[in-house]
Every structure is written in C-alpha cells, then in structure tokens.
Amino acid sequence: MTIATTGFSHVRLTVRDIEVSRRFYDRVFGWEVAYEVPADADQATRDRLWFVFDGVIYKVPGGLLGLRPVAPADDSFSEDRVGLDHLSFSVAAKADLDAAVAVLDAAGVEHGGVKDAGTMHLLELRDPDGIALELVAMKG
Template sequence: MPIAAVDYNHVRLTVSDIAVSKKFYDDVFGFEVAFELPPNPDVDTKEALGFLFGGVIYKFAGGLLGLRPTAPSDDTFGEDRAGLDHLSFSVASMQDLHDAAALLDTLGIEHEPVKDLGDAGMAILEFRDPDNIALEIAGPNS
C-alpha cells in the first residue's frame, strides 16, 4: 500500500551564504521566520537548534521553507543535475504575477517576463536566487 501523504511539509535549500540568501528571501517573499539561531546563542540553544546548521526556517501558508548554509562558497545550483529542478510558489492572480515582476525589478533581480501557458490554465514568472536556484511564481492565467 502506498504512503498516504496529504501534502508536502517542507523544502530545505542548501545555500552558500546564509546572510546573502536570508536577505534575498526576506526581501522577495517576506515569510515569517519559524526557527533561526539567534546571535551569540548559549550551548543549550545551539544544541536545541542544531538541526538548522546555522540556517533559518520560514513559515508560510504552503508549509515551511528552510535555508541550510552548508554549500561551498564556489558552488552553484544546476537543475540539470540529480535533485531539484525548480521551486514554484503560488499566487492568486495574474495581477499578483505582474506585481511580483515589478518587485523583482525594484530589487534589481533579473527575471523572465510573465509567461502565459495558455491551455494549462496558468502563467509563470521565473527567476533565480543568489545560489542560482531556479524559482518560479505561478498563478492562474485568467
């Protein structure tokens, strides 16, 4: 009998520089922080939050998104290797996609134009994070 999964729980991305990645995800998405190692933690706090590996876990309506700063500084993401291809977040409308593109422009983040996927019933906005991880915003095209 297959596993009776009802939804995904979280995704954790391996990043090379937590300060750079955290600023990017804070600026772009503004998710609430669920767990983060505080500055100058005591031994008990370090032990309790050891699963973060010095990173952060965000909470949003769709689940949890973690950033784990364990990649070498010269490493970058590649969707053509085994593993993740891209990570897509949902928005409610085509206007939200255009608003997201405007925000990325304001932040100086390169992105593709909003693409209408026609009969698929959706449109997407593609861009990359500081580690070159492929990100997407998807919403209805009507």
C-alpha cells in the same frame, strides 16, 4: 499499497552564503521566520535548535522553507543534475505576478517576465545561488 500523505511539510535549500540568501528571501518574499538560532544563544538553545544547521527556516503557506549554508563558495546550482529542478510558489492571480515583476525590478532581481503557459501564468527567477524559482497563477 502506497503511502498516504496529507500534504507538503518542508523543503530545505543548500546555499553558499546565508547572509546573501537571507537578504534575497527577506526582500523578495518577506516570510516570517519560524526558526533560527539567535546570535547570542547559549549552548542549550543551540542544542534545541540543532535542526536549523546555522541557517534559517521560514514559514511559508502550506509548510516551511529552510536555507542551509553548507555549499562551497565555488559551487553553483544546475537544474540539469539529479535533485531539484525548480521550486514553484502559488499566487492568487495574474495581477499578483504583475505586481511581483515590480517588486523584482525594484530589488534588481532578474526575471523572465510573466509568461502564458496554457493553464497558468508564470514568472521565473533565480535566487543568489542560481536556484530556479517560479511564481505561478492558475487560470480560471
């Protein structure tokens, strides 16, 4: 017997500096914020939004992506340790990857250029904490 899931719900990334990470994710992806604690929030609001953990949770197609600022300042991501290898987001077509290159270049974000990976095209980049991100356009 197995567990029948109905889809993806959310992922939360641990980051070092919420302001730096917010600037990156806002500038590169521009997702709508689903949850965050307002700076002037009273205790009742803070209690109600406890699950935000002083970070932010974005609405992304198919689920939520959260940023949780609890990593030590000297920590760094490695896809070679147990845990996350990379996070991949779908785009509709290769033309969207080409457009993403222009967005990343304008924002000064390093990337690997669009690559042909057989059944898909992909574009690799890293967030300010070095977390490996990927944009993918399936072929055909």
